[in-house]
Each structure stands twice: as structure tokens, then as C-alpha cells.
Amino acid sequence: MDSKRTDELIAEAKEGDHRAFEELVHETYADTYTLAYRLVGDEEDARDVVQETYLRAHKGLKKFRGDAQLSTWLHRITANCASTYLGRRGKHRHDSLDDEIEIADETPRLDPVHQADIGDLRNHLVEALMQLPPKLRAVVVLRDIYDLSHESIAEQLDISESAAKVRLHRARKRLRERLYPLGEERAHAV
């Protein structure tokens, strides 16, 4: 959908046109679901997060000034909903929120020769992402996949900007270590 049509729909939805908002949902739900799934790592939980996201978006649409793209605005809401959801879920499953948890490496060590292809790397990367603790995964997903600013990430996840940066470093480091095992590093060492 072109941006002009999106703007029209937003304007109509702001005026209370439910059909316009429904059309916006149709246009954006796959993207919202994908982000939600990447953040919470579970299909059912992602569906709940998506529903909550659109409820909040519908409620807050009048506040949407159009400074950012609709997709970016929805990403922020999704991040916020996922964070709240994970917080609630964490009360029942304490370990899911612990970003210091040691993740057991259940996949075989990857042969660097076979990682040359970016497509191959991407498949392993998706797996590795899902193995990250949710707190670390959220930051790396929002920053490195969805290009949200550190400031925005901190705001949506209700953490400080420096905490967001620290988590991002940890997440990237873990992903790199997982995708490029130590053996390879040592082989490159002087």
C-alpha cells in the first residue's frame, strides 16, 4: 500500500471510521505478528501481543501525529506490549526474564566453511536468536532488525539507554559466539 493511501486511511480512522482502521490492520498485521513472534518466541503469546498492540493503537490513534511511519509507530507499541507481556509471563516463568541465564548450546558447532552463504547464516541466525534470553533478544531484534533508536528501545522496554546498549552488546556477542565458534577465532589469532 502506498503512503498516500495509508495517510488517507489513518485520517479516516482518526475520524472514527472503523472500516479504515480494519484496512490498516489487514495491511500491517503480518509485520506486527512477525515482530511480536520474534520478541516473545511463541505463536500463542505473539497472537496475544498483536491483539493488545492493535487495541492500544486504536485507542491512541488520535495521538499519532505522523512524525514516524505507521509501521515504526506500530513497532514501538508492539515492543511495549511484548515487554509488558514478558514481564507478566516472567512472574510465572521466572527464568525467561533472566538475561544472565546460561543457554545450553544444543546445536552442533557450525562449520565456518558452510557459513559463507548469507542465506545459510540467516537460518542459523534465526535459531540463535530464539535461543537468546527474551531481554537480550528484544534489544537486538528492535535495534538490528527493526532499526529502532536506542532511545526508543529504552523507552518501550522501560529501561535506561545505557542498559539497552549493554544488552545489545551482550546479545550481539552471544550471537557471534554462537555463529562463529571459538575454534575459528583461535585459528585466526596471531
Add this chain to the structure above:
Amino acid sequence: MTCEIFSLELVEVADGQECLNPVAAQHFETCLRCQAELAQYKKLLRALASLRGQLLPADQRLVEDIIEALRPPGTVHRLHRMAGGNRKAAYIGGIAAAATAGAAGAIVLATRLASRHRLAS
């Protein structure tokens, strides 16, 4: 050990937001390990960015659930312009079938009544 000190900086340098400080840059020029690490980070970030275009399949039921949840209470269910296309066709088809059945029934009834009148007269 030196490599470990600069490891954190490499993570920041990889996405182009920071530059190596002079001491780290000097080390980096001669350290193949750090160069390899930086290359890996860059590759990792490219792969992460490439995930942006990948959409996971979400079933149509999800949209219906969202719209259902958004609908004000007491609102009569409407047909959706987009995803409801098939439902709309089925709905129209159903009405057409019911109308045809009704018309056929009326004809049969009328025929029977007419034949009764004929027999009675």
C-alpha cells in the same frame, strides 16, 4: 588478553556508529583475530538486517480476532472489504440459493393449488 580489552569496542564499531580509539586502531591494524571478529560482526549485522524483509505466516483468524476485539459492543457484524471477500461471495450465494429454493417452492405450491381447483371444479 589485549584482544579482550578491545572486544567491546568492536561491537560498537561494527554498526558504524563509533570509531576505534587510536590505541585500539593501532592494535587492530596488526591483529588478525580482531579483524576476523569485526568481519564476523559486520556479517552478523547484515544478516540481522536482512531478516527485516522476512514475514512469518500469520493465519487469517488472527485478523478476525483483532477486528472482533476492536468492534464496539453491540455492533452488527459487517462484511470486510478485503479478507471478507470470500465470505461476502458465500453470503450472496446463500441468499441466491435461498431465493431460488423459495421460488421453486412457490411454483410447486401454486401448481398443486391449481390442480386441486381443477379437480374440485
